[in-house]
Amino acid sequence: MRPAAAVALLAALAAAALLATHAWSAGAIAAVLFLVCLRAPRGRRRLYLLGTGISAAALFILTPFIETVGSHPIWTGPIVPVLGQLDVTHEELASAALNALRLAAVGLAFAAYALLLDHDRLLQSVRFARPAALATRLMPTLERDAAGFVEALRGRGIEVTGVRGRATLLSPLLASSLERGLNLAEAMEARGYGRPGRTSLPSQPWRLRDYAALAAAAAIVAVGALWL
Amino acid sequence: MALARVERLTFTYPDAVAPALREVTVGIENGEHVALLGASGSGKSTLVRALAGLVPHFHGGRFEGRVEVDGRDTRRVSPAELAGTVASVFQDPEEQIVLTRVASEVAFGLENIGTPPNEILPRVLEALVAVGAEHLADRPVAELSGGELQRVCLAAALALRPRLLLLDEPTSQLDPPTADAFLELVSGTGVATVIAEQRPRRVLRHADRVLFLEDGRLLVDAMPSEAEEWLAANRTEWLGLPDRDEDSERGESICRLSRVSFAYRAGLPVLDGIDLELCRGEVVALSGPNGSGKTTLAKVVAGLLAPDAGSVERRGRAAMLLQDPSRYCVCERVDEEVALGVGGDRALARASLALVGLSVFEDRHPRDLSSGERERLALASVLVVEPDVLVLDEPTRGVDPRRKVELAGLLRTSAHRRATLLVTHDEEFAAAVADRTIELGRVPALV
Numbered sequence: 001m002r003p004a005a006a007v008a009l010l011a012a013l014a015a016a017a018l019l020a021t022h023a024w025s026a027g028a029i030a031a032v033l034f035l036v037c038l039r040a041p042r043g044r045r046r047l048y049l050l051g052t053g054i055s056a057a058a059l060f061i062l063t064p065f066i067e068t069v070g071s072h073p074i075w076t077g078p079i080v081p082v083l084g085q086l087d088v089t090h091e092e093l094a095s096a097a098l099n100a101l102r103l104a105a106v107g108l109a110f111a112a113y114a115l116l117l118d119h120d121r122l123l124q125s126v127r128f129a130r131p132a133a134l135a136t137r138l139m140p141t142l143e144r145d146a147a148g149f150v151e152a153l154r155g156r157g158i159e160v161t162g163v164r165g166r167a168t169l170l171s172p173l174l175a176s177s178l179e180r181g182l183n184l185a186e187a188m189e190a191r192g193y194g195r196p197g198r199t200s201l202p203s204q205p206w207r208l209r210d211y212a213a214l215a216a217a218a219a220i221v222a223v224g225a226l227w228l
Numbered sequence: 229m230a231l232a233r234v235e236r237l238t239f240t241y242p243d244a245v246a247p248a249l250r251e252v253t254v255g256i257e258n259g260e261h262v263a264l265l266g267a268s269g270s271g272k273s274t275l276v277r278a279l280a281g282l283v284p285h286f287h288g289g290r291f292e293g294r295v296e297v298d299g300r301d302t303r304r305v306s307p308a309e310l311a312g313t314v315a316s317v318f319q320d321p322e323e324q325i326v327l328t329r330v331a332s333e334v335a336f337g338l339e340n341i342g343t344p345p346n347e348i349l350p351r352v353l354e355a356l357v358a359v360g361a362e363h364l365a366d367r368p369v370a371e372l373s374g375g376e377l378q379r380v381c382l383a384a385a386l387a388l389r390p391r392l393l394l395l396d397e398p399t400s401q402l403d404p405p406t407a408d409a410f411l412e413l414v415s416g417t418g419v420a421t422v423i424a425e426q427r428p429r430r431v432l433r434h435a436d437r438v439l440f441l442e443d444g445r446l447l448v449d450a451m452p453s454e455a456e457e458w459l460a461a462n463r464t465e466w467l468g469l470p471d472r473d474e475d476s477e478r479g480e481s482i483c484r485l486s487r488v489s490f491a492y493r494a495g496l497p498v499l500d501g502i503d504l505e506l507c508r509g510e511v512v513a514l515s516g517p518n519g520s521g522k523t524t525l526a527k528v529v530a531g532l533l534a535p536d537a538g539s540v541e542r543r544g545r546a547a548m549l550l551q552d553p554s555r556y557c558v559c560e561r562v563d564e565e566v567a568l569g570v571g572g573d574r575a576l577a578r579a580s581l582a583l584v585g586l587s588v589f590e591d592r593h594p595r596d597l598s599s600g601e602r603e604r605l606a607l608a609s610v611l612v613v614e615p616d617v618l619v620l621d622e623p624t625r626g627v628d629p630r631r632k633v634e635l636a637g638l639l640r641t642s643a644h645r646r647a648t649l650l651v652t653h654d655e656e657f658a659a660a661v662a663d664r665t666i667e668l669g670r671v672p673a674l675v
Contacts, residue, residue: 120332187324192311192340
């Protein structure tokens, strides 16, 4: 399948989850996207899945304390300045579950995009393709660099713990990114980047399944808006 | 007419006090294979960059003399315009990969030089087949090993069908059989090649001519046999390390691994039932092909990875030197960097810096050091903690023969203080330093 068609499908699933009004439908979409993400290697998918899971869980926990809806309390707590009376109602829990599952679905759609799609082919026809492709690599590269610094420090008997410990790595991370950027710029120039008359790999023709994916994407959004 | 001609080239980098190249004159003929030897900082990489036009276009600096490639003066044409005629592969493959998939990466240069679109894919596949990497075509580059990345970079260079191929230490991350195959492959292309190297034995076998640079001056420009004679008479360390005097006295057991297994992905064990014992006083070399699990085993020994199964018993402190020296650039000063492992004790840090010959750089920023100096800084940062188990992962990568002799001496003289595990592809270094060698990948179950 062409990456553009796959992006349309992922975007449609994320949109359907945002349009859904029932937790079970947002949950079903999130589950499908989770299974898609499992196709990525374990080491690479971990960070994305963890980030999505933590964000969704945080939203689920905080929503009942921030929202004030419903008349069926499950728990009533103290009065807190600014927030007022703390309570958790059935309606707030349902709303929290729906929002958390929507966020999970959007996060997982992005994870599938980042982990499984061929960004080079996706951005091939776009003018800013090269900087965009390099930007796509920035996060995994920073992640690898940070892990490398932590490992080298552990190899010298120094454990990096807590936010403060990790904050000390920001400066070396920035410096190594700048150094890598310079080296990469040099290598790109040596490989003819910036020369006039650039061509590109012919893009694959659109096939039936690509059109089918686009149609499915439109259908998913419509179903999300009307029935989910 | 020579394919490339360097005439009286003197080049000084911006802000540098001394020139990196001094009055260098050399010619390269079509199809000729030239081995470019020289210690760290001798000017090898600068000469390679001058032939690619990157010096002076990319780096700036003061350029005197003339460099012509394929009849074009490199001061008048940009490196991008020379691309295609010239192709370069630099030392660190990770820092020259632009795109996310292997096939796109190999196609990148072809697209830049305006190759007709219908020719790009066949040339990409042809180049990948030539380096034995056709199975990697659809793989994301983020999932490749260092050795695989080096092949991809070579494929990207070969796909351009250049007339001059410039390779800066291209085999530094390859195991010996793969490095031999790599050089055979390059020799077989018929393309004029300049290979900058610090491990001369292997490249001398494939070279038509040898250049030797020192402090920016070209000291030797000769046939391989004559160059070997000159090296034997004047720079003996380039032809081999001195033999080990005697075996170490084996002391008490410091680290014992029993039936250790480890997997990064379920069902694909990298280590499977490994037994290993390291005793105080001995130096043990760990060798084996790329991907055989050497670094993983080393990390288990150092305590950086916990095994999935089996046990690790360790007495005392372990420390490990990782492959990439830029991971040892966390602080703002060299002495601070070394002192980090000993609670900021600058006196101990200075002693460790003296041990590796970096005393004069103690107030410099670690990132201002050359790659060879960074290797030594990394070593000082690990040695300063006085570990009972010292694990070194490819400590001779990017290290010139003179420094290698010094490192071998340092490891041998301090061997009695600890157990040392040395992960290396450098067979010569292992023979000169290690009391025994373990071949991982051949006898994985019991070592």
